[in-house]
Amino acid sequence: MNVGFIGLGRMGVGMAANLLKAGHDVTVYNRTPGKDEEIVQMGARPAAEVAEACDGEIVVTMLADDHAVESVVYGDQRVLASLAKGAIHVSSSTISVALAERLTADHAAAGQRFVAAPVFGRPEAAADGKLFVVAAGESEAVTTATPFFDAVGQKTFVVSETPKAANLVKLSGNFLIASxxxxxxxxxxxxxKGGVDRHQYLDLLTSTLFGAPVYKTYGGLIVDRKFEPAGFAAPLGQKDIRLVLAAAEELRVPLPIASLLRDRFLSLLAHGGDNLDWSALGSLAARDAGEAAN
Amino acid sequence: MNVGFIGLGRMGVGMAANLLKAGHDVTVYNRTPGKDEEIVQMGARPAAEVAEACDGEIVVTMLADDHAVESVVYGDQRVLASLAKGAIHVSSSTISVALAERLTADHAAAGQRFVAAPVFGRPEAAADGKLFVVAAGESEAVTTATPFFDAVGQKTFVVSETPKAANLVKLSGNFLIASxxxxxxxxxxxxxKGGVDRHQYLDLLTSTLFGAPVYKTYGGLIVDRKFEPAGFAAPLGQKDIRLVLAAAEELRVPLPIASLLRDRFLSLLAHGGDNLDWSALGSLAARDAGEAAN
Amino acid sequence: MNVGFIGLGRMGVGMAANLLKAGHDVTVYNRTPGKDEEIVQMGARPAAEVAEACDGEIVVTMLADDHAVESVVYGDQRVLASLAKGAIHVSSSTISVALAERLTADHAAAGQRFVAAPVFGRPEAAADGKLFVVAAGESEAVTTATPFFDAVGQKTFVVSETPKAANLVKLSGNFLIASxxxxxxxxxxxxxKGGVDRHQYLDLLTSTLFGAPVYKTYGGLIVDRKFEPAGFAAPLGQKDIRLVLAAAEELRVPLPIASLLRDRFLSLLAHGGDNLDWSALGSLAARDAGEAAN
Amino acid sequence: MNVGFIGLGRMGVGMAANLLKAGHDVTVYNRTPGKDEEIVQMGARPAAEVAEACDGEIVVTMLADDHAVESVVYGDQRVLASLAKGAIHVSSSTISVALAERLTADHAAAGQRFVAAPVFGRPEAAADGKLFVVAAGESEAVTTATPFFDAVGQKTFVVSETPKAANLVKLSGNFLIASxxxxxxxxxxxxxKGGVDRHQYLDLLTSTLFGAPVYKTYGGLIVDRKFEPAGFAAPLGQKDIRLVLAAAEELRVPLPIASLLRDRFLSLLAHGGDNLDWSALGSLAARDAGEAAN
Known part of the structure; x- marks a missing residue:
């Protein structure tokens, strides 16, 4: 399959590499020049402009946020203007439900197709092709995009024919992790503070009722107070909680824990947490309890 | 080992049966007469009074709450007045940190020993001897009580030499489940409300990042809206959140999610939830969002 | 003074009338035709287009929300395109801090001036010229706009030379009222629920420590459960809490009560509260406590 | 009237003085000796024991908390054992609803009467006889106690024939102040943080919609960051929020703002706030926003 891939950040580079390994023809584009060297050496074709990455059946975007996606989609020589009729834009970025809705409409109006396919997993999982893909979109388009899903993920869940539903699910997942x-x-x-060793405590939790990877991964970061370097930076976590709250507002669903998380993130960022992993959120309860954070 | 066992509720009856199966001499007492029939048929000796269950090396209490524990411990012919010097009171009930502290002092003053050993697991786990035991107390006493832990549980965690620490850990665990x-x-x-099938959604969660039993068990009850019969009744859940908040207050640790859970439980109970499983808490977000609980 | 006035809703009509009474030449515009009849009979000049209301020294906008303001400001024949160099756009609408910032920049780029002057007070206060005006902007522009403030309000507070500060203050005020x-x-x-008569209780509060009008007004609506007709509709209250949260996010200030209010508003709207007064928020605690809202 | 007065703290000494000024015979008792000197010089009779203060028609208790009240009521030579049949115990302390209920029952069983009459007002108001009294109890007993209310307060509200209702109202009032x-x-x-001067802001608030004394008093302490010396110490505020939450739990009424206040108080105390005024609570939002508390 001829695939364009836009966005070579920590997640994107692993995903693009796995597309190559699966035998696809991959054209890569990244706004910051030079980021594509590694992947080009692996066999990808470098695109100097967004438009060059849009000449296949599928173009994937894997970018930081709504703004980044909008900036590659809208405008001259951009995705919307460049994609062939019937071609598919697969958005794997964690974007807002509102933008997913808008992209669905705009691609349809241009005779193109839009599939939302956000993923769960940290950069290591992206590198290993072990992501979980949450896909939604018109049935045929999803089928066409399946080789991409198979290349980057260990499992794909098709949750709806309406693309934005996949974004809602993705955002809700990040909400659950932050919870x-x-x-x-x-x-x-x-x-x-009650005198129990926190490492032993985490061990107890994760070897009994809380054996899920999420407890081990994030619990480990919290008890080790190891918030740098950031696997997933606090501002990205904050963004996702903002997006989940925005989606919930649109649907009129109160989410008290999400509201709490929002305030926690703001406090973390107000105290210089921009470069910390979002798990640093888990240190604020100790701070509020007057416990030193070392 | 000669063990007294006080409290033959849904948890206690399974634990006492496993003590018998492990070959111990077990004397059982329950306030409500008749509840001991099954266990007596299995070989336990029935005690007509609390005192009769206190003539061995260990007496275990497995009761509903602080009040029930106090009523079998304090007073004539009760545990404190009946236990031999050096004998051990093992408390497996989910009681307050404050009561654990008081029992530690009172048993010590009487020349007796106190071990806190609350357990994680629902009645089925108790019946299967698959509980997780969280034990704390003076080292020798904990060692002496170990055959009891081995009979009822699949794994024991000794978290402190101060008994109340085990109760704190147990309460924190129930807090995490309620979270x-x-x-x-x-x-x-x-x-x-966004149009995604909730059963498929839970399946997605539990087959990806949230594979822990606690997500499967409680998630299943929530998506099936199956809150009766109660495996663990809402008022017991509410009690535990009250106890975790009380312990946190003593230690001056703010717990915003626990505060939210407190309010949720009160609303659940105010709407007639006394006989529902505590997982019914998970239906309140939908109610607040105006979704019928059909 | 020659004043344009755009927006003849329940607030705007009273404000425009007071401008006329103060002797100013007022040209009025309202999107929905016919709404200007009363005010035209009082002496206002009707404008068929936005541009016609922009030929004086000042044009005031008093509209429902950001969207409404944007739609009269941006575009051909709109405020930005029509206002003379040096003329002033006074925005009395409760708009976002972000829009105030954008309007400040855009009017400056067009050689015009922007003053933010949101007001406190319900429609009756607008009719009586008893509003409180919170003004911010470049000093000279504020001075020029002062006759307008004097005509509509009983007191004006100039809080900053940066317009958006006035919007922040206004939003924070609505947050305090909702609190x-x-x-x-x-x-x-x-x-x-504890058996005390709620009318007597409110009387006790307002005749002791809580004598402020806000307690009397909103307390009265709550104890009377008189949420219709809406003096200030719930969706507008929800909008304002959204705007205060957005401003707080930009400034990285956690606001836990505002977060709670957000969830309360969503629940109110999810249960059909679109046409209720925002004081209906005060009925949700009783609902959560299982008390009928008779 | 022959009145016993127990508790000569900052509030009690002013109340007792006003009783003397009103011409009553007052016998005073305070646990810490020496505290009665000033009031004895004004004409009060000093009591060496609690019992000596219980020989009149009324004995008033004005103490710090439940524990202090229990310690003067229960036991040999204490209020319950000393009061004549038909005599009245008026409790003006801010105590729990549960203790008020227990005192009502115990005094009734002893043939005595119990009136709850907590007060609103800081020490200065107590000194000036300007308290607000919230009274509840059997009608005749309340009438008998009225000269006491008149001596210490500017207004009395009789809210119920059930004493504990007055305590509930008092606690709810402190909850509203903390809110x-x-x-x-x-x-x-x-x-x-948005650049507005906080003193000017408070002035704006209190001269418009928020003119109640409570906004001026507490707002002033917050903007001046003047939390010492404590007019009402943070631990007392925390106690009151605990009591309001306990009463709400008994009645099954979720109180999300009270839950937030609880966590705020714990954080304040965990950071060394024991000697600060409870208005220091109002500094935590700034702290969470990363603003120094200079």
Whole structure:
């Protein structure tokens, strides 16, 4: 399959590499020049402009946020202006439900197709082709995009024929992860101030009822207070909570834990947390309890 | 080992049966007469009074709450007045940190020993001897009680030499479970109102990042809206959140999610939830979003 | 002074009338035709287009939200395209801090001036010329606009030379009012379920420590459960809380009560509260406590 | 009237003095000796024991908390054992609803009467006889106690024939005050970080919609960051929020703002706030926003 791939950040580079390994023809574009060297050496064709990455059946965007996606989609020589009729824009970025809705409409108006396919997994999972893909879109388009899903992920969930539903699911997943971070942060602050060793406590939790990877991964970062370097930076976490709250507002669904997470993120960022991993959220309960964070 | 066992509720009856199966001499007492029939048929000796269950090396209490524990411990012919010097009171009930502290002092003053050993697991796990035991107490006493832990549980975690630390850990665990219930309730309310099938959604969550049993068990109850019969009744959940908040207050640790859970439980109970499983907490987000609970 | 006035809603019509009474030449524009009849009979000149209301020294906009303001400001024949160099756009609408910032920049680029002058007060206060005006902008522009402030308000507070500061203050004020509604709603739900007469309770509060008009006005609506007709509709209250949260996010200020209010508003709207007064927020605590809203 | 007065703290000494000024015979008792000197010089009779203060028609208790009240009521030579049949115990302390219920029953069983009459007002108001009295109890007993109310307060509200209702109202009032402190703290943190002068902001608020004394008093302490010496110490505020939450739990009324206040108080105390005025709560929003508390 001839695939364009836009966005060679920590996630994108692994995904593009796995597309190559799966035998696809991949044309890559990244706004910042030079980021494509590694992937070009692996066999990708470099695109000097967005438009050059849009001449296949599919173009994938894997970018940081709504703004970045809008800037490659809208405008001269951009995705919307360049994609052939019937071709598919697969958006794997974690974007807003509102933007997904808008892209769906705009691609349809241009005779193109839009599939939302956000992914779960950290950069290591992207490198290993072990992402989980949450896909939504018109059935035929999803089928066409399936080789891409297979190349980057270990499993794909098709949740709806309406693309934005996949974004909602993705955002809700990040909300659930952040909820785990916050609740673990509170529990650890409590037992730790009560004299229990926090490493032993996490071990107890994860070897009993809380064996999911998410508890091990984030719990480990919290008890080790190892928030740098950031696997997923706090501002991105904050963005996702903002997006989940925006989607919830549109649907009129109160989400009290998400509201709490929002305030936690703002406090984290107000205290210089821009370069920390979002798991640093899990240190705020200890701070509020007057416990030093070292 | 000669073990007294007080409290033959849904949890206690399974634990006492496993003590018998492990070859111990077990004397059982339950306030409500008749509840001991099954266990006596299995070989336990029935005690007509609390005192009769206190003539061995260990007496275990497995009761509903602080009040029930106090009523078998304090007073004539009760545990404190009946236990031999050096004998051990093992408390497996989910009681307050404050009561654990008081029992530690009172048993010590009486020349007796106190071990806190609350357990994680629902009645089925108790019946299968698959509980997780969180033990704390003076080292020798914990060692002496170990055959009991081995009989009822699949794994024991010794977290401190101070008994109350085990109760704190147990309460924090129930807090984390309730946090999962609430956050799942919110996420399900959101995606469901957004058009995603909630059963498929739960399947997606539990086959990806949220594979822990707690997500499967409670998520299943929430998406099936199956809150009766109660495996663990809402008032017990509410009690545990009250106890975790009380312990946190003593330690001066703010717990915003626990505060939210407190309010959720009160609303659940105010709407007639006394006989529902505590997972019914996970239906309140949908209610607040105006979704019928059909 | 020659003043254009755009927006003849419940607030605007009173303000424009007071401008006329103060002797100013007023040209009025309203998107929906016919709304200007009353005010034209009082002496205002009707404008068929936005541009016609922009030929004086000042044009005031008093509209429902950001969208409405944007639609009269941007575009051919609109405020930005029509206002003379040096003329002033006074925005009395409750708009976002972000839009105020954008308007400041765009009017400056066009050689025009922008003053933010949101107001506190319900429609009756607007009719009586008893509003409180919160003004911010370049000093000379504020001075020029002062006759307008004097005509519509009983007092003007100049809070900054940066227009958006006035919008922030206005939004924070609405946040404080909503906080009063929520806290009163909780207190009334509590004492009422505890057997105290809620009317007597409110009387006690307002004749002791809580004598401010805001407690009397909103407390009265809550204890009377008189949420229709809406003096200030719930969707407008929700909008303002959204705007205050957006401003707080930009400034990285966590606002836990505002987050709670956000969720309350969503629940109110999810239960059909679109046409209720925003004080209906104060009925949700009773609902959560299982009390009928008879 | 022959009145016993127990508790000569900052509030009690002013109340007892006003009883003397009104011409009553007052016998005073305070646990810490020496505290009665000033009031004895004004004409009060000193009691060496609690019992000596219980020989009149009425004995008033004005103490710090439940524990202090219990310790003067229960036991040999204490209020319950000393009061004549038909005599009245008027409790003006801010105590729990549960203790009020227990005192009502115990005094009734002893043939005595119990009136709850907590007061609103800071020490200066107590000294000036300007308290607000919230009274509840059996009608005749309340009538008998009225000269006491008149001596210490500017107005009395009789809210119920069930004493504990007065305590509920008192606690709810302190909850409302703390809500004002928190919401003001949030609003001030917001506009202040947004560049608005916080003193001018408070002036704007209190001269418009928020003219109640409670906004002026607490707002002033917050903008001046003057939290010492404590007029009402943070631990007392925390106690009251605990009591309001306990009463709400009993009545099954969720109180989300009270839950937030609880967490705020714990954080304040965890950071060394024991000697600060409870208005220091209003500084936490700024702290969470990363603003120094200079």
């Amino acid at each position: 785990v971070i916050e609740s673990l942060g509170e529990a650890i602050a409590l037992v730790s | 999962v219930i609430e956050s799942l309730g919110e996420a399900i309310a959101l995606v469901s | 009063v509604i929520e806290s009163l709603g909780e207190a009334i739900a509590l004492v009422s | 004002v402190i928190e919401s003001l703290g949030e609003a001030i943190a917001l506009v202040s």
